[in-house]
Amino acid sequence: FIILFGAFLTGVILYSCIANRLIKIRTRQLSQSLLRLSKYKKEFELVRRDNEIYHRMGIVSHISSLISHELRQPLNTISCYSQGLLMRLEKGPMEQGQISDIVYQIHKKTQGADEIIKKVRDFAKFGSRPVATELNQSIRKAVDVFLLSSQCSSVVEFKPSDAAWIKIDPFELELLVLNLLRNANEALVKTANARIEVNVSINKETSEVILTVKDNGPKLSEETLIKIKRGFETTKKNGTGMGLVIVSESVSNARGKIDFIPSKDRGLLVKITFPLDRHEQKN
Incomplete structure (x- = not known):
C-alpha cells in the first residue's frame, strides 16, 4: 500500500510538473501570438491609414x-x-x-x-465630416460656380424645394454637384439646345430628399451605362472615371443612394436620395 501510494504521489507530482511545463509553453506561445497579432494590427492600421490618405490625395488632385x-x-x-x-x-x-x-x-x-x-x-x-446642411443653398452655390466657369456651354435650370436639411460634408456636396454638372455638360458638347435640369424634392412619406440631374444628351447604350455604373471607367478620351467615384463615395458617406437612369428618348437622369435630417427640418 505504501509503495502504491508512493507511486501514485510520484505520478501526481510528475503530472503536475508536466502540466505546469505545458502551461508555460502554451502561455509563452499565446503571448507571442498576441504580440504578433498586435504587430500585424498596427501594420494593418498604418497601411489602411496610408491608403486612405493616398486616396484622399488622389481625389484632391482630381x-x-x-x-x-x-x-x-x-x-x-x-x-x-x-x-x-x-x-x-x-x-x-x-x-x-x-x-x-x-x-x-x-x-x-x-x-x-x-x-x-x-x-x-x-x-x-x-476626410469626410458630415454636418447638417441645407441642400438647396449648397446646390445653388455649386450651380453659380459652374455657370461662372468658362467650360459651361449649357443652359442650367435649377428647381429648388422647400428647405431640405441633410447630413453631409458641405465640401463633398459641392464637389458632387460640380462633378455631375461637368459630366452632363461634357455629354452635351455636340447637342443642340443643350440643357441640364437640376431638381430637389422632398418625399415626406419616406423622409427622403431627392436630387436629380438630367441632361438632354445623346441616348446611352447599355454598354456605356454599365461603364458609368462601375466607376473608374469613362467614355471620355482623356477621362479617368474618378469624377463618378467621388460622387458615389460622397453619397455613400451621407448614407444616401444613387441611380443612373437612361431616359427613354435621350440623355441621362442621375437620381440621388438622401435621408432627411428630421431634427434640423423641425427647427
Whole structure:
C-alpha cells in the first residue's frame, strides 16, 4: 500500500510538473501570438491609414481643376478692384471712404479664396465630416460656380424645394454637384439646345430628399451605362472615371443612394436620395 501510494504521489507530482511545463509553453506561445497579432494590427492600421490618405490625395488632385474655377471668381474680383483702385489713384486723390470700401471688398474676396483653400486642405487631412446642411443653398452655390466657369456651354435650370436639411460634408456636396454638372455638360458638347435640369424634392412619406440631374444628351447604350455604373471607367478620351467615384463615395458617406437612369428618348437622369435630417427640418 505504501509503495502504491508512493507511486501514485510520484505520478501526481510528475503530472503536475508536466502540466505546469505545458502551461508555460502554451502561455509563452499565446503571448507571442498576441504580440504578433498586435504587430500585424498596427501594420494593418498604418497601411489602411496610408491608403486612405493616398486616396484622399488622389481625389484632391482630381478636383484641383474644379477648385480652380471656384478660386477664379474671387481672384478675378480682387484683380479688378486692385486695377480699378490704381487707375483711380492715378487720376488724383480719393476720399477715405471710397478707398476703404474698395479695400474692404478686396479683403472680403481674399477671405473667400482662403476659405476655399482651407476646405481642400481640411478634406485632404481629415476626410469626410458630415454636418447638417441645407441642400438647396449648397446646390445653388455649386450651380453659380459652374455657370461662372468658362467650360459651361449649357443652359442650367435649377428647381429648388422647400428647405431640405441633410447630413453631409458641405465640401463633398459641392464637389458632387460640380462633378455631375461637368459630366452632363461634357455629354452635351455636340447637342443642340443643350440643357441640364437640376431638381430637389422632398418625399415626406419616406423622409427622403431627392436630387436629380438630367441632361438632354445623346441616348446611352447599355454598354456605356454599365461603364458609368462601375466607376473608374469613362467614355471620355482623356477621362479617368474618378469624377463618378467621388460622387458615389460622397453619397455613400451621407448614407444616401444613387441611380443612373437612361431616359427613354435621350440623355441621362442621375437620381440621388438622401435621408432627411428630421431634427434640423423641425427647427
